[in-house]
Amino acid sequence: MATISTPHYLLDQARRRFTPTLNTIPGMGAVEKRLRERDWPQFELAQAPVGSGLKTVMGDSGLPLLGHMVETFRGGPEYLLQVYRKYGPIHYAYSPALPAVTALGPDATQAVFSNKNKDFSQKGWHPVIGPFFNRGLMMLDFDEHMYHRRIMQEAFTRTRLSGYVEHIDRVASLVIANDWVANDPRFLFHPAVKELTLDIASVVFMGHEPGSDHDLVTKVNAAFTTTTRAGGAIIRTSVPPFKWWRGLQARKVLEDYFSERLKERRNAEGTDMLTVLCHTADDDGNTFTDDDIVNHMIFLMMAAHDTSTSTLTTMANQLAANPEWQERCRDESDRLGDGPLDIEALEKLETLDLVINESLRMVTPLPFNVRQAVRDTELLGFFIPAGTNVNVWPGLNHRLPELWTDPEKFDPARFAEPRNEHKRHRYAFAPFGGGAHKCIGMVFGQLEIKTVMHRLLRKYRLELPHPGYQPRYDYAGMPVPMDGMPIVLRPLH
Numbered sequence: 505m506a507t508i509s510t511p512h513y514l515l516d517q518a519r520r521r522f523t524p525t526l527n528t529i530p531g532m533g534a535v536e537k538r539l540r541e542r543d544w545p546q547f548e549l550a551q552a553p554v555g556s557g558l559k560t561v562m563g564d565s566g567l568p569l570l571g572h573m574v575e576t577f578r579g580g581p582e583y584l585l586q587v588y589r590k591y592g593p594i595h596y597a598y599s600p601a602l603p604a605v606t607a608l609g610p611d612a613t614q615a616v617f618s619n620k621n622k623d624f625s626q627k628g629w630h631p632v633i634g635p636f637f638n639r640g641l642m643m644l645d646f647d648e649h650m651y652h653r654r655i656m657q658e659a660f661t662r663t664r665l666s667g668y669v670e671h672i673d674r675v676a677s678l679v680i681a682n683d684w685v686a687n688d689p690r691f692l693f694h695p696a697v698k699e700l701t702l703d704i705a706s707v708v709f710m711g712h713e714p715g716s717d718h719d720l721v722t723k724v725n726a727a728f729t730t731t732t733r734a735g736g737a738i739i740r741t742s743v744p745p746f747k748w749w750r751g752l753q754a755r756k757v758l759e760d761y762f763s764e765r766l767k768e769r770r771n772a773e774g775t776d777m778l779t780v781l782c783h784t785a786d787d788d789g790n791t792f793t794d795d796d797i798v799n800h801m802i803f804l805m806m807a808a809h810d811t812s813t814s815t816l817t818t819m820a821n822q823l824a825a826n827p828e829w830q831e832r833c834r835d836e837s838d839r840l841g842d843g844p845l846d847i848e849a850l851e852k853l854e855t856l857d858l859v860i861n862e863s864l865r866m867v868t869p870l871p872f873n874v875r876q877a878v879r880d881t882e883l884l885g886f887f888i889p890a891g892t893n894v895n896v897w898p899g900l901n902h903r904l905p906e907l908w909t910d911p912e913k914f915d916p917a918r919f920a921e922p923r924n925e926h927k928r929h930r931y932a933f934a935p936f937g938g939g940a941h942k943c944i945g946m947v948f949g950q951l952e953i954k955t956v957m958h959r960l961l962r963k964y965r966l967e968l969p970h971p972g973y974q975p976r977y978d979y980a981g982m983p984v985p986m987d988g989m990p991i992v993l994r995p996l997h
């Protein structure tokens with residue numbers, strides 16, 4: 505089994521603490537507190553047309569250049585709760601990076617996701633991640649989106665999912681048994697599970713057998729990581745050697761890799777996602793072009809990766825902090841035993857479903873979703889001019905005391921009969937989004953998470969690094985535990 509070296513560990517911790525970000529620069533806590541106490545001068549986004557009966561959206565700019573980045577990147581949903589209480593569901597936040605109307609609460613989420621008059625487009629995502637995930641499914645709109653989604657749906661049928669589970673299980677069992685370090689409080693769950701989900705992706709998405717094509721897989725994985733990180737760049741234009749520029753270079757590596765590899769997979773059989781996308785067709789026989797497959801693969805790998813990693817990390821922390829829930833999950837896993845997994849077996853892990861939901865509620869991997877108004881429209885009676893970005897925040901809905909009993913408490917039973925708290929509003933719980941763009945990989949993600957957790961619980965008891973340990977999150981992008989989330993793995997046998 506691998507070990508953790510002290511110099512490597514110390515270097516990693518130094519990097520985490522001293523790389524300057526809005527969360528690590530000394531004194532930022534005091535700055536955040538002052539910013540949150542301030543009453544910013546309010547202005548009108550755009551006057552509602554006379555006689556329309558609509559209200560005018562009010563907003564503010566926050567700090568020059570930074571807008572409200574300090575409060576959002578440090579406070580996440582807690583800051584948005586403050587905005588919701590102070591200004592209500594619709595408020596405008598100007599910032600040079602992403603000026604947007606903040607649409608808060610379940611009614612606003614419902615209005616935007618259901619998108620009855622097709623007033624809201626996915627173009628809101630373009631300035632955030634557009635150049636790196638060009639023409640991925642989430643970036644497409646309306647009829648064109650539906651056309652692509654119908655073809656892609658064929659890659660997510662139950663039969664296809666069974667094929668992916670087999671691959672996921674093989675990699676997860678191998679890595680957890682051989683690479684993860686027991687009895688060591690320096691073991692960091694977040695980077696370890698991130699590496700595992702990347703290993704899984706090279707088999708499930710690209711079709712490389714575990715351990716094979718090592719140099720190529722390493723190169724592609726590195727390019728993939730660089731592309732994914734580029735959306736969080738502060739300098740948001742292509743200037744070498746900065747993040748945005750590096751992201752575009754890395755995207756080119758991925759394009760070349762997938763273009764080459766798909767030539768081979770077009771005429772091959774296989775149950776990996778790339779081969780499947782080469783052959784899927786909708787009911788009318790429509791198929792993807794080579795360019796479509798390259799664009800979809802790059803987006804799919806990104807969409808699947810950090811989201812599952814984040815959920816597994818939250819689950820490990822909560823199961824370590826709540827041993828009674830850990831035991832309940834393990835009892836179910838023990839009943840399944842160590843045989844090969846399939847979808848039917850995974851469906852029996854019902855307590856794990858509750859824990860997944862509760863973890864997604866407490867730390868929502870994609871806490872907000874971005875849209876753009878394609879024409880003058882209204883949202884909850886407010887006038888929204890064409891071209892306005894609109895950010896909806898399911899991650900805030902997940903914390904509202906009017907929807908959830910004691911929302912700060914880890915309490916998976918809230919998702920079970922008779923409480924069913926998630927049914928108190930149609931959009932009380934929306935970690936996978938909603939409407940036409942609702943996550944197409946939801947079941948895939950749940951199966952991957954259950955497979956990894958089942959294998960882990962069969963082998964180890966999860967413990968906190970010390971009693972009362974509480975992680976701190978960086979909310980710039982997807983929420984990430986700043987210390988890497990130490991978890992102690994105690995072997996069961």
Ligand code: HEM
Nearest residue numbers: 641642807808811812870873935936937941943944945949
């Ligand atoms: C816990 C895991 C996951 C979470 C929390 C999650 C969350 C989301 C959310 C919130 C959206 C909607 C974005 C929007 O409305 O703009 C979305 C869309 C999407 N997700 Fe996931 N996702 C997860 C796993 C996956 C996986 C495993 C895959 C692929 C295998 C995937 C592929 C996609 C795709 C392709 C879209 C775009 C769908 C469309 O636009 O029609 N996701 N996801």
